[in-house]
Amino acid sequence: MEQSQRTGLIIMLVSAFQFVIFFWALTRRSYLALALPVLSALAAVSALAFWIGWTMFTGEDEELDEMSEPPAPDEA
Numbered sequence: 001m002e003q004s005q006r007t008g009l010i011i012m013l014v015s016a017f018q019f020v021i022f023f024w025a026l027t028r029r030s031y032l033a034l035a036l037p038v039l040s041a042l043a044a045v046s047a048l049a050f051w052i053g054w055t056m057f058t059g060e061d062e063e064l065d066e067m068s069e070p071p072a073p074d075e076a
Helices: 003-028 032-058 062-068
Strands: none
Touching: 003 032
8 A cells, every 4th residue: 555545544534533523522412503514514524535535545556657658759
């Protein structure tokens, strides 16, 4: 697993974990007037972070693509 894939996996795990922790804390108290707008904003940010992490995790290695192409002939 490459560095970018590892970073993507960490981003996905952290975004899912922080959303679960916030949702758990939301159910413990009755602050719905404040928590619902924050929950919707946090859900959007978490979804975006998870998507970025997924993209990084499933992305192809750029170095392999560069190495597999034959070198271009030099033009003089």
